[in-house]
Amino acid sequence: MEPRPKLLSLLTGLSVLLFLATLAVVFLYAPLEARMNYVQKVFYIHISTAWVGMLGFLAAAAAGVAFLATKNLKWDIVEVAAVEISLVFFFIAIVTGSIWAKPSWGTWWTWDARLTTAAILEMIYLAYLLLRQGIEDPERRARFGAVYTLIGGLSVPVTFLSIRLWQTIHPAIIGTASAQAQGGFAMAPTMLQTMFFALFTFSVIFVTLLWHRVRLGRLAEKVEQRKLQEFK
Amino acid sequence: MIRVRKLVKRFGLKTVLRGLDFDVQQGEFVAVLGPNGAGKTTFLRILASLSRPSLGEVVIAGCRLPAQAVALRARLGVVTHQPLLYGDLTAEENLRFFARLYSLPDPGERIEAVLEQIGLAPRRRDLVRTFSRGMQQRLAIGRAILHDPEVILFDEPHTGLDQNACDMLDQVLRDVAARGRTVVMTSHDLSRVEPLATRFDVLDRGLICASAAPRDLRGNLLDFYREALAK
Amino acid sequence: MTRNRPSPPAARPPSLPPRPRGGFGRAVLAILWKDLAAEMRSRELLSAMLVFALLVILIFNFAIELAPALRSTITPGVLWVTLAFAGTLGLNRSMAVEKDRGCLDGLLLAPVDRSAIFFGKMLANLVFMLLVAAILLPVYSLLYNINLFRPGLLLVILLGSLGYVAVGTLLAGMAVQARTREVLLPILLFPVIVPVLLAAVRASGGFLQSAPFEQILPWLNLLIGYDVIFLAVAYMVFDFIVEE
Numbered sequence: 001m002e003p004r005p006k007l008l009s010l011l012t013g014l015s016v017l018l019f020l021a022t023l024a025v026v027f028l029y030a031p032l033e034a035r036m037n038y039v040q041k042v043f044y045i046h047i048s049t050a051w052v053g054m055l056g057f058l059a060a061a062a063a064g065v066a067f068l069a070t071k072n073l074k075w076d077i078v079e080v081a082a083v084e085i086s087l088v089f090f091f092i093a094i095v096t097g098s099i100w101a102k103p104s105w106g107t108w109w110t111w112d113a114r115l116t117t118a119a120i121l122e123m124i125y126l127a128y129l130l131l132r133q134g135i136e137d138p139e140r141r142a143r144f145g146a147v148y149t150l151i152g153g154l155s156v157p158v159t160f161l162s163i164r165l166w167q168t169i170h171p172a173i174i175g176t177a178s179a180q181a182q183g184g185f186a187m188a189p190t191m192l193q194t195m196f197f198a199l200f201t202f203s204v205i206f207v208t209l210l211w212h213r214v215r216l217g218r219l220a221e222k223v224e225q226r227k228l229q230e231f232k
Numbered sequence: 233m234i235r236v237r238k239l240v241k242r243f244g245l246k247t248v249l250r251g252l253d254f255d256v257q258q259g260e261f262v263a264v265l266g267p268n269g270a271g272k273t274t275f276l277r278i279l280a281s282l283s284r285p286s287l288g289e290v291v292i293a294g295c296r297l298p299a300q301a302v303a304l305r306a307r308l309g310v311v312t313h314q315p316l317l318y319g320d321l322t323a324e325e326n327l328r329f330f331a332r333l334y335s336l337p338d339p340g341e342r343i344e345a346v347l348e349q350i351g352l353a354p355r356r357r358d359l360v361r362t363f364s365r366g367m368q369q370r371l372a373i374g375r376a377i378l379h380d381p382e383v384i385l386f387d388e389p390h391t392g393l394d395q396n397a398c399d400m401l402d403q404v405l406r407d408v409a410a411r412g413r414t415v416v417m418t419s420h421d422l423s424r425v426e427p428l429a430t431r432f433d434v435l436d437r438g439l440i441c442a443s444a445a446p447r448d449l450r451g452n453l454l455d456f457y458r459e460a461l462a463k
Numbered sequence: 464m465t466r467n468r469p470s471p472p473a474a475r476p477p478s479l480p481p482r483p484r485g486g487f488g489r490a491v492l493a494i495l496w497k498d499l500a501a502e503m504r505s506r507e508l509l510s511a512m513l514v515f516a517l518l519v520i521l522i523f524n525f526a527i528e529l530a531p532a533l534r535s536t537i538t539p540g541v542l543w544v545t546l547a548f549a550g551t552l553g554l555n556r557s558m559a560v561e562k563d564r565g566c567l568d569g570l571l572l573a574p575v576d577r578s579a580i581f582f583g584k585m586l587a588n589l590v591f592m593l594l595v596a597a598i599l600l601p602v603y604s605l606l607y608n609i610n611l612f613r614p615g616l617l618l619v620i621l622l623g624s625l626g627y628v629a630v631g632t633l634l635a636g637m638a639v640q641a642r643t644r645e646v647l648l649p650i651l652l653f654p655v656i657v658p659v660l661l662a663a664v665r666a667s668g669g670f671l672q673s674a675p676f677e678q679i680l681p682w683l684n685l686l687i688g689y690d691v692i693f694l695a696v697a698y699m700v701f702d703f704i705v706e707e
Contacts, residue, residue, distance in 0.1 A: 068703055073244065123654040130650055134641035138244030140707070144637045147700050148651065151630065154696060155655040158689055162658040165681055166665065225245050282571055283707040306574035314565030316572075320501035332493035333573035335486065359504070375569070 008215070011208045018201040030194040039103045042096045044195055048202035050093035050118070056086030056206060057121065061153035064146035076142035077217035078210075079149060080132070085209045087125050089202075094118055113163040120159055124152040233258045233383060233414045234279065239288035241274055248274045250438040251288070258382075261405075261415040263429035264440075265422065265457055271438045272418040276387045279416065280310045293382050306334065309376035309384040313391050315368040316375065319361035323352050323371050326360055327378055334379040342378065350374040350404060366397025373404050384408055386417035390424050402428060426453045434460035490575035494583025498557065499590065508556045512595045516549040520603065534609050539667035542603065542611075543623070543660055546596060550627055551649045553591045554635040557584065562639040571705055581632065581701040588628040596620050615670035615679070622686040623663030626693060630656055633697040636704045662686045 026044050033040035060082035067075035097115060098108045109115065128148050135141040236254035240247065248271045256262050266272050277283040278290060281301040290297040295304035317326050324343060331339035347353040350370040360368060369389065376384060386405070390398050405428055409415055418435075419425045425432070432449075434442040434457060442460030449456050502508055523541045561567040561584075570580050600611045631652055638648040662685040669679035 068700075120654050120657055127650045127654055130643070131637065131641065131647060134643035134647055136642070139242075140640065143703050144640075147633075147637065147703050150700065151633070151655055151693075151696065154692065155658065158658045158685075158692070162661045162685055165685065166661060221245065228245060277707070280572060282568055302574050302576065304574075305572055308572070310568075310572050312565060312568060314568070316565050316569030318497065318501055318560070318566060319564065320505045321497065325497075325500060329493060329497045330569070330573065332496075333490055333570070333575055335489065335574075 002219075004215075008208070008211055011204070011211065015201075015205045015208045018204055022198050022201040025194050025197055030191055031188055033191075039099065042099050044198040046093055046096035046100055047195060048198040049089040049096065051199060052202045052206045053086045053089035053093055055203075056082045056089060056210075057125070057149075057153065057156070059210075060086065061149045064149035064153075067142055067146045068150075071139075073138065073142055073221075074218075076138075076145065077214050077221070079142075079145060081210050081213035081217060083125050083128055083149070085206060085213060087122065087129075089206065090118060090122050090125075094122065111163075111167075113160055113167055116163050117156060117160040121152075121156055124156070128152065233260075233293060234416065235289070235291045236279075237289040239275075239278065239290060240286045241271070241278060241283065242286045248438055249278075252435075252439055254433070254440055256414055256416060258414055259409075259412045261409045261428060261430045262417070262433060263425040263431070264416060264418045264433050264435050265420065265425070266418070266435035267420065267461065270435045272435055273387055275435065276310075276312075276385050276416070276418055280308065280385050281305060282310075306379065307382045309379070309381035310387075311369075311372050311376045311385070311389050312387045315360075315372040317360045317368060317371055320359065322357050322359055323347065323363075323374075324356040326371065327374060330375050330378055336379060342380075346374045346378055349377075349407065351400065364397075366393050366400070369393060369397065370400060370404070373401070377404075377408060381413070383414045383416070386415065388418055388420070390419065390421050398424065422453050422457060432456065436461055487576060487579050490573070490579040491583045491586065494570070494580060495586045495590070498584070498587035501560075502587075502591070508553050509591060509594060511556065512549040512553045512591065513598055515552055516545050516595055516599055517602065519545040519548055520599075520606070524606075531608075534607055535671045536668060538603070538607070538609060538611070538671060539664045542599070542667065543664050545599065546592065546620075546624070547627065547653070547656070547660060548649075549595055550588075550592055550624075550631060551652060553595070554588055554628070554631045554652075555638065555645055555648050557588055557591070558632075558635040558639040559644070567705065577702045577705060578698050580705070581636075581697060584636075585628050585632040585697075588632050589624055592624040592628055593621070596624065609671075611671075613670050616667055619663055619666045619670065619683070619686070622683065622690060623659055623666075626659040626686060626690045627656060629690065629693045629697050630659075633701060633704065636701070640704070658685060658689050662689070 022044070026041050030041070030044070032038070060079050063075045063079035063082060067073075067079065094115070097118070101110060101115075102108050128145060131148055132141050132145050135144060234254065234256040236252060239249050239252040239254070241249040252271075252275065254275075264272055264275065274283065278285050278297070279292065281297055281304055284298050292304055293307050295301070295307075297304065318329070321329065324347070327343045327346060328339060331343060336342055344353075347356055350373060352367065352371055352374065355363070355367070360371065363371065369392075373389070389401055389405075393401060402424070405415070405417075409428070409430075417425065417429070426446075429446070431443065431445050432453060433440050441463055442456070444456055520541065523545070527537065527541075561570065571577070603609070604611045631648075634651045634655075635648055638644050638651060641647050662682045666679050666682035666686065668674075669682065
């Protein structure tokens with residue numbers, strides 16, 4: 001067992017502290033939104049997880065391309081790590097989005113372009129995990145996974161566009177004012193600061209988790225290697 | 233004709249071929265022997281350009297793999313344990329399809345000749361689905377030699393064939409060899425390859441561990457094979 | 464390691480004539496011809512797709528009220544869901560045929576570009592999709608007394624099917640190599656095919672309701688854009704799903 005890198009331990013501690021600090025800032029520093037009161041607080045978590053999750057999927061697609069170019073399995077480990085973490089982040093984003101939607105639009109779910117695309121993205125990466133599960137050979141698994149992240153990554157913006165188009169041609173089902181349908185509200189400067197702080201925190205948390213997960217993948221690989229050696 | 237240097241093939245963490253060297257001159261008939269799991273099929277798939285080497289150099293008929301694979305494929309025939317044929321097409325249609333893929337200049341005549349050679353001319357209009365295992369294997373060989381390749385690779389061609397079909401197969405193999413074509417064949421059936429090959433290589437744990445021509449076999453092939461594996 | 468090389472046999476092979484390199488289009492057509500000829504013989508794939516498609520329509524008939532007033536709005540949805548479901552059957556089968564008897568290796572051994580194999584298989588799948596549509600449309604028209612033979616709708620079916628089989632052939636190629644093959648294809652395919660289905664349903668609906676062309680055009684553009692992007696991507700990555 002190799003020792004955990006110092007920087008990683010540091011990052012882990014920092015993530016915990018930052019998360020607590022974010023909670024404090026969200027609840028104590030940021031002003032209470034006039035119309036929605038405390039429910040609006042979920043917005044900070046929502047926007048951060050959604051953004052970071054999105055970046056994670058981009059990172060996964062980039063790792064996929066890197067794997068196809070180099071055939072180095074370390075990129076595969078990065079790809080899976082990014083997908084898994086982004087999957088959780090996106091799930092949080094969708095749930096918090098629903099919590100946000102209920103009081104503001106009176107429904108848990110709307111077929112808004114971003115919401116729907118997020119759900120489809122989630123499905124794509126669940127399919128990705130199922131695909132990987134069905135393939136034994138690690139090299140082939142990595143190849144197929146990389147191809148699928150690429151296809152998925154490319155289809156997501158097109159999906160978003162198509163749903164946008166659908167929305168503009170057909171009026172939004174719930175909520176008529178389009179600004180409100182987009183979740184807009186007047187943002188106080190302190191709210192903006194809080195949002196950026198939360199965004200920073202979740203980015204750090206993402207990097208920390210990614211590192212942990214990549215390290216775990218590496219260790220699992222080593223265990224496999226040991227097993228193979230003993231078998232021989 | 234074939235030159236392989238320090239060939240390594242890894243599947244994920246598993247290393248199947250570990251720095252294998254292998255040379256074949258034009259016109260040789262090399263039998264690659266070895267126990268199950270020694271890497272014979274993997275090795276042959278790399279020579280067939282179906283699998284990419286992880287490391288090392290593979291040059292066949294002047295074409296370097298994997299860069300010049302397309303050029304090589306036109307000069308290479310491969311027979312694997314599976315027939316690689318379409319059950320819903322007739323024998324003739326199968327050959328015609330492959331003749332098109334290989335852009336043969338005069339397919340009709342060539343298909344005729346091959347059907348004669350493998351003894352399937354009377355059944356040419358029958359669906360391959362209705363063929364016995366032995367007939368399918370013969371047609372598979374017909375498919376592999378259709379474009380008159382310079383190098384032919386056979387992966388365990390005798391597997392699953394009865395005595396009669398094996399003899400027929402051997403006759404085709406001899407014909408091919410007599411035409412000066414280079415042949416590499418994997419097998420674990422020593423008695424079958426003994427009268428055919430001009431060289432025996434033993435592949436074990438990802439390396440060629442012994443090699444001999446028929447006249448160098450002091451005892452018989454079986455002793456040589458056992459000795460090689462014991463090393 | 465000593466290696467004894469027997470002297471090469473006296474019969475040297477005659478010098479081989481230079482071989483023509485397999486033309487790309489020729490190989491594509493050869494594979495298309497092969498798939499169509501085999502299908503004409505067995506009719507396994509088409510009959511399965513067709514029977515399934517008719518069953519889906521039957522089920523829709525009971526599941527949702529295909530009332531005359533609603534037909535022109537619901538029809539495109541029913542049509543495309545049916546085509547998409549039946550399509551996965553065909554895609555799976557068409558790739559399984561190559562995989563099960565090792566035929567894919569036979570194709571890969573041929574001196575043709577890998578993308579020619581992709582385009583050949585894709586065109587064959589496209590033909591099967593269009594054949595199913597060609598039978599589905601008159602049957603549906605007959606059953607529900609609605610005229611589906613409009614040039615606009617036919618164009619949408621062509622564009623939608625093209626995008627569908629472009630991604631579908633690629634993903635089916637991956638799915639058949641997995642342990643969970645038949646189950647996997649729809650799961651892989653449907654989330655990435657959403658834009659095609661959405662655009663195709665909207666555009667078909669537009670043509671059926673005789674909507675102004677400016678309203679349909681963005682959907683047609685979307686379909687064309689998707690087709691172009693994913694044909695290009697599939698062309699580029701097909702190598703990775705067949706090469707070890």
